[in-house]
Amino acid sequence: MSSTASIVPHGCRRSREGFSIFPYALLTPAVLVTLLIVFLPMAEAVFLSLHDYVVWRPADRTFIWFGNFIAAFQDDVFWISFWNTLLWIGITIPAQALLGLITAILLNRDFFWRPLARALIIIPWALPSVVIALMWRWIYDANYGVLNDILFRLGIMQSSFPWLADPDTALYAIILTLTWQGFPFFAGMILAGLQSIPTSYYEAAAIDGASNWQQFRNITLPGIAGVLGTAILLRTIWVANSIDVIYVMTGGGPGYATHTLPLYAFIEARSSLNFGYGSALAVIFTMMLTGLVLVYLSRVNRTLD
Amino acid sequence: MVRRQSALRSIFGTHLPVLAIVVFALGPYIWMALTSFTSQDHLLQAGVALDPQNWTAANYERLLSRTDFAINMIHSFIVAIGTVILGLSLSVTAAYAFSRFRFPGRRLLMIKFLVINMFPVVLLILPLFVIMRRLGLIDTHAALVIANATVAIPFSVWMMTSYINSIPRSLDEAAMIDGCSRLGALRKVILPLILPGIIATGIYIFITSWNEYLYALTLGGRNVRTITVAIQTLIGEYQIEWGLLTAGGVLGALPATLLFLLIQKRLISGLTQGAVKG
Numbered sequence: 330m331s332s333t334a335s336i337v338p339h340g341c342r343r344s345r346e347g348f349s350i351f352p353y354a355l356l357t358p359a360v361l362v363t364l365l366i367v368f369l370p371m372a373e374a375v376f377l378s379l380h381d382y383v384v385w386r387p388a389d390r391t392f393i394w395f396g397n398f399i400a401a402f403q404d405d406v407f408w409i410s411f412w413n414t415l416l417w418i419g420i421t422i423p424a425q426a427l428l429g430l431i432t433a434i435l436l437n438r439d440f441f442w443r444p445l446a447r448a449l450i451i452i453p454w455a456l457p458s459v460v461i462a463l464m465w466r467w468i469y470d471a472n473y474g475v476l477n478d479i480l481f482r483l484g485i486m487q488s489s490f491p492w493l494a495d496p497d498t499a500l501y502a503i504i505l506t507l508t509w510q511g512f513p514f515f516a517g518m519i520l521a522g523l524q525s526i527p528t529s530y531y532e533a534a535a536i537d538g539a540s541n542w543q544q545f546r547n548i549t550l551p552g553i554a555g556v557l558g559t560a561i562l563l564r565t566i567w568v569a570n571s572i573d574v575i576y577v578m579t580g581g582g583p584g585y586a587t588h589t590l591p592l593y594a595f596i597e598a599r600s601s602l603n604f605g606y607g608s609a610l611a612v613i614f615t616m617m618l619t620g621l622v623l624v625y626l627s628r629v630n631r632t633l634d
Numbered sequence: 635m636v637r638r639q640s641a642l643r644s645i646f647g648t649h650l651p652v653l654a655i656v657v658f659a660l661g662p663y664i665w666m667a668l669t670s671f672t673s674q675d676h677l678l679q680a681g682v683a684l685d686p687q688n689w690t691a692a693n694y695e696r697l698l699s700r701t702d703f704a705i706n707m708i709h710s711f712i713v714a715i716g717t718v719i720l721g722l723s724l725s726v727t728a729a730y731a732f733s734r735f736r737f738p739g740r741r742l743l744m745i746k747f748l749v750i751n752m753f754p755v756v757l758l759i760l761p762l763f764v765i766m767r768r769l770g771l772i773d774t775h776a777a778l779v780i781a782n783a784t785v786a787i788p789f790s791v792w793m794m795t796s797y798i799n800s801i802p803r804s805l806d807e808a809a810m811i812d813g814c815s816r817l818g819a820l821r822k823v824i825l826p827l828i829l830p831g832i833i834a835t836g837i838y839i840f841i842t843s844w845n846e847y848l849y850a851l852t853l854g855g856r857n858v859r860t861i862t863v864a865i866q867t868l869i870g871e872y873q874i875e876w877g878l879l880t881a882g883g884v885l886g887a888l889p890a891t892l893l894f895l896l897i898q899k900r901l902i903s904g905l906t907q908g909a910v911k912g
Contacts, residue, residue: 352735359728367750367784373761435652446652450659455894457845459862460887464666570754573847591756598760611757622752633741
């Protein structure tokens with residue numbers, strides 16, 4: 330206590346008016362550690378991306394300027410992964426948002442088991458991605474999977490179908506899994522937005538004879554627009570970044586059917602040990618995301634006082 | 635007549651749709667749990683056992699006796715606790731500075747912490763592997779704790795800042811008038827008040843570290859194999875034995891799920907305020 334007492338009154342007295350070193354001292358540990366474990370490795374990634382570097386042969390590390398980047402743009406797998414990434418985000422995010430919106434509107438109503446429903450619906454979001462991948466592999470299993478079983482009993486399909494082993498369905502099967510994993514996040518955020526809309530708005534609109542649809546369009550949607558925008562941005566960034574569920578479900582296959590850009594970068598480093606090329610792919614992907622990240626940061630920046 | 639109509643409306647307009655969504659959300663998990671209670675013979679002949687009379691714990695017994703599952707859980711626990719301690723200890727003072735002081739560079743530093751969670755994991759995982767290998771830390775708990783902390787520290791800083799923001803400044807000022815120093819006010823007044831928030835944040839860090847897979851796969855190895863890596867390895871080895879696999883899935887997901895139910899309410903309000911990593 331005595332040691333802190335000698336520093337603190339100094340920061341205390343001057344914190345309100347002029348410049349004080351005290352807040353910087355409080356921040357130093359966290360800032361230093363993140364510089365060391367996040368920003369230093371990132372600089373290393375950029376450094377690696379400019380080299381021809383296969384990890385078990387350190388002696389062979391040669392500087393090749395933008396060779397890896399040029400190679401990437403001429404690489405067919407890069408473009409397959411790129412289009413897969415767009416398709417995958419383009420379907421997953423709207424599906425999550427729509428299902429999340431419906432869920433939030435329902436959960437915003439008053440019914441006796443609402444707290445229970447709200448707690449249960451959020452569960453998919455808390456599960457380890459490996460377990461999610463495991464249980465959906467089991468659902469999609471060609472021989473004993475419950476999905477084939479249900480479709481068979483409903484008379485939709487005559488024979489079992491290998492959902493994850495067929496290049497035409499594998500990506501869509503994963504999209505369904507990710508939609509399931511991510512919609513609770515949307516539901517939670519949109520629900521918070523809904524609850525911030527005063528009920529008096531709806532009462533006034535009902536008195537004026539507004540239909541349900543009109544109330545939704547003119548009160549609900551504008552009321553949650555901010556939250557919805559933030560949620561969509563965040564989810565897009567995270568879904569784009571996430572590779573664990575795909576990696577465990579299909580490993581990017583069959584062929585390159587479920588390769589996305591970050592997954593390709595990871596596989597390139599892990600299986601081929603080609604860290605130079607893998608890092609270059611990761612850097613390219615990060616630059617593609619930068620636009621979205623900047624939009625999000627500028628939104629947050631407005632809220633910081 | 636009117637009352638009956640409105641009852642019908644609430645059943646078809648609210649209860650049934652909500653029930654459908656709950657079934658969709660929980661269905662895969664329940665199906666996994668049911669599979670884990672089905673014996674291998676029953677699974678191959680008649681499918682998943684829906685009748686509780688046919689349930690058995692045989693898969694769990696085999697899982698715990700034939701594999702290192704219990705040891706894997708201990709490794710996961712060590713890594714998760716280490717990450718919680720590192721994440722929380724560094725972020726409390728930082729969050730206090732963000733909440734209570736206005737200083738040049740504050741906005742930039744806050745953005746710095748936020749932006750970390752936007753970087754693709756793959757951008758960090760490759761250089762972290764190279765660096766850890768250089769330092770000889772591959773296959774140690776420290777490597778996994780450090781890797782998980784890349785996410786945990788910024789998350790924790792943002793959550794704590796929003797919790798401290800909700801405590802009126804007049805409280806620290808009153809404490810200082812009574813003779814407390816700044817740090818004294820933080821320790822004696824703020825910390826007890828945000829304790830529920832600290833616990834919720836700690837639990838959330840625990841869950842994400844427990845669930846983490848890619849770092850554990852890349853930076854771990856034979857000595858330090860966490861539960862998520864162990865489950866993935868099981869998938870490779872026991873493809874056909876779904877009973878055993880799903881038992882592993884249920885056990886691996888259990889701690890995180892229970893903890894999550896405990897804090898979900900506080901967490902969602904914190905997340906929507908801070909809008910940080912999910």
